[in-house]
Structure formats: C-alpha cells, structure tokens
Amino acid sequence: MLQTSRTKLTRRAALASLPALVAVALLAAPRPSRAQPQRLPVVATFSILADLVRNVGGDAVEVTSLVPPGGDAHVYSPTPADARKLSEAKVVFVNGLLLEGWMERLIASSGARAPVIVTTKGITPIELREGRKDAPLGPDPxxxxxxGNARVYVANIRDALAAADPARAATYQSNAANYLARLNALEGEVKAAIAGLPADRRRIITSHDAFGYFGKAYGFSFIAPQGVSTEAEASAKDVARIIRQIKTERIPAVFLENVTDPRLIKRIAAExxxxxGGAIYSDALSDDKGPASTYIEMIRHNITQLTAALAN
Ligand SMILES: [Zn+2]
Structure with missing residues (x-):
C-alpha cells in the first residue's frame, strides 16, 4: 500500500514539473533569427533541373529532387514521401515536353497547391522522328x-522564384545573372573543345536518343536504337539498322549512358x-562523388569523353 502511494506521489510530482520542463525546452530551442529567414521549400522533378534551381535559389531555397541522381526521369515511380514533399513545396519545377509522364497524377494525389512551373517554356522543341513510323511522335524532352536552352530554364526559374518570394527577388536576380555568366563561359569552353573535330567524325551512338539538342547546337549527329524515351525497348530491327549504319559509315565510337542498361551498347560495340567511348550523362547527374554532380560538371565531363573518343 505504502509503496503504491509513494509511486503515485512521485508520478504526480513529475507531472507537476512537466510544464516547467517544456518551457525550458522551448527557451533552449534555436529560433530563426531575422538575419536568416526560412528557406523557401521547392521541388524539382529530376537532378539536373534541381541543380539549376539550386544555382538560382542559392541559400534562399531548399531544393528537393524527386528523381534522385542516377535515376531515370522517364519511368520514375513516385513514393508517398514525394507526395508529401510536393504538398509542402511553395514552387514545383518540371521540365515538361512529356518527360515526366508520372507527374500529373502525383500532383493530383498530393493535393499540392503550389504553382507548377514548366521550365522549358519559351524553348522551341525538336519534334521527333519524322520519317520513322514505329517511333512515338511528340517533342524531344x-x-x-x-x-542555350539552359539559359531559358534559368530565366524561367528566376522569374518563378521572384514571384513566389518577392522579398528576395533581388537575390534571385543576382544569383541568376552570376550563373548565366558561368553558362556563357561554359559554352565558350565547349565550342573551343570541339573546334578541332572534323565534321565526319562527329557521329555518335548512344543507347537512347537524349542528345538531339546537344547535336543540333554543337554540330554532332547522334544515333540511338532506343528512341527518345527509355520506356520502350529497342527493337531488333532498329539494332540491326544501327549495326549496318556503323559499319557502312565507319562511325568511330559508341557511348554508354548513366541512366540506361549498358548491355545493348556493349553488344553493338562487339558486333x-x-x-x-566511356559513359556520358544524359538525363541525371551523378552523386556528389561522381564526375557530374552539377549541370556544369556534366557538360564538361560529356564533352571531354566525346572529344577524347572522336579525336583520332
Ligand atoms: Zn531521356
């Protein structure tokens, strides 16, 4: 009996002191100071886009990429955590041009009310596969x-962040201006690196057709058995056609991609x-330890791989 009532008393004492403990905990908790306002939570659908948003947003935003580095944005399966991130975001950045077929349903199911910014708005898309009956039609994503297109993405991101967070519009303007200057320098590097490659060596095989815009901008032709999305497998007919083409046109190199199965390209090389010519990054960045953890590093890495394989 005595034992029980003493336990009760101890418990009551503990309960009585609880409000004081809570108060102490609240006082000790770090509070956001005025000098460091809260970061704007935003979501980008894949790692390359997330890096562009990070460069424009800087310390003012907290960027989450839905598809992780190394992941395939064509065929991603969203998780419940992704829906939660969307519902918490103040701005959602997508590529558009039919890249993220899974995104519309995810937005609807998440109940997200943030503006969804199509970052390719204003870009003239390459339309696919004229003359190939078996390939899907539509824009190349x-x-x-x-x-040059990355500059358009950056301008769209800058304007969307400034609209969502007008108090820090000047920060976004100045970050974007700095980053655009870095992109201009990068483009100069690319042009200098490829200047010495003869036109007849600028032909490249990759597994899926991810380099149409790169080819058009910098004078390369890319041929891919798999078409523009990784969703469809390459047909035996396409693979046979490409093998014939490599032999007759003496195409010098084939490239692996970071987001696709290497077996097809290895088979084509063997035959x-x-x-x-090594692995190039098409639809996703590498992780932090890899050679392409930012957009700028990715372009540099790809151009180094391409020029090394095609130089002689
Ligand atoms: Zn792709």
Whole structure:
C-alpha cells in the first residue's frame, strides 16, 4: 500500500514539473533569427533541373529532387514521401515536353497547391522522328543538353522564384545573372573543345536518343536504337539498322549512358568493332562523388569523353 502511494506521489510530482520542463525546452530551442529567414521549400522533378534551381535559389531555397541522381526521369515511380514533399513545396519545377509522364497524377494525389512551373517554356522543341513510323511522335524532352536552352530554364526559374518570394527577388536576380555568366563561359569552353573535330567524325551512338539538342547546337549527329524515351525497348530491327549504319559509315565510337542498361551498347560495340567511348550523362547527374554532380560538371565531363573518343 505504502509503496503504491509513494509511486503515485512521485508520478504526480513529475507531472507537476512537466510544464516547467517544456518551457525550458522551448527557451533552449534555436529560433530563426531575422538575419536568416526560412528557406523557401521547392521541388524539382529530376537532378539536373534541381541543380539549376539550386544555382538560382542559392541559400534562399531548399531544393528537393524527386528523381534522385542516377535515376531515370522517364519511368520514375513516385513514393508517398514525394507526395508529401510536393504538398509542402511553395514552387514545383518540371521540365515538361512529356518527360515526366508520372507527374500529373502525383500532383493530383498530393493535393499540392503550389504553382507548377514548366521550365522549358519559351524553348522551341525538336519534334521527333519524322520519317520513322514505329517511333512515338511528340517533342524531344532533353532540351537541357543545349546550353542555350539552359539559359531559358534559368530565366524561367528566376522569374518563378521572384514571384513566389518577392522579398528576395533581388537575390534571385543576382544569383541568376552570376550563373548565366558561368553558362556563357561554359559554352565558350565547349565550342573551343570541339573546334578541332572534323565534321565526319562527329557521329555518335548512344543507347537512347537524349542528345538531339546537344547535336543540333554543337554540330554532332547522334544515333540511338532506343528512341527518345527509355520506356520502350529497342527493337531488333532498329539494332540491326544501327549495326549496318556503323559499319557502312565507319562511325568511330559508341557511348554508354548513366541512366540506361549498358548491355545493348556493349553488344553493338562487339558486333561492329566500334570503340566504347566511356559513359556520358544524359538525363541525371551523378552523386556528389561522381564526375557530374552539377549541370556544369556534366557538360564538361560529356564533352571531354566525346572529344577524347572522336579525336583520332
Ligand atoms: Zn531521356
């Protein structure tokens, strides 16, 4: 009996002191100071776009990429955590041009009310596959592979962040101006690097057709058995056609991609004797330790791989 009532007393004492403990905890908790306002939570659908948003947003935004580095944005399966991130975001950045077929349903199911910004707005899309009956028609989504288009993405991101967070509009303007200057320098590097490559060596095989914009901007032709989305497998007919083409046109190199299965390209290399020119980054960045953890690093890495394989 005595034991029980003493336990009760102890428990009551503990309960009585609880409000004081809570008050102490609240006092000790770090509070956001006026010098460091809260970061604006925003979402981008894939890692390349997230990096562009990070460069424009700087310390003022907290960017989440739905598809992680190395992931395939064509065929992503969203998670419940993705829906939660969307519902918390103040701005949602998408590529558009039919890249993220899974996104519309995710936005609807998440109940997100943030503006959805199509960052390719204003870019003239490459329309696909005229003359190929078996391939899907529609815009080529890989617009980011042309640095000129990346400048349009950056302007769209800047305007959307300034509209969502007008108090820091000047920050977004100045970050975007700095980053645009870096993109201009990058484009100069690319042009200098490829200047010495003869036109007849600027032909490249990749597994999926992700480099149409890059090719158009910088004078390369890319041929891919898999078409513009990784959703469809390459047909035996397409693979046979490409093997014939490599042999007759003496195409010097084939390239692996970071987001696709390497087996098809390895088979094509084995059957044609074309050199495997390393891995290039098409639809996703590498993780922090990899050679392409930012957009600028990705373009540099790709151009180094391409020029090394095609130089002689
Ligand atoms: Zn792709």
């Amino acid at each position: 890989h617009a980011w592979q042309d640095i 044609t004797g074309a050199r495997i």
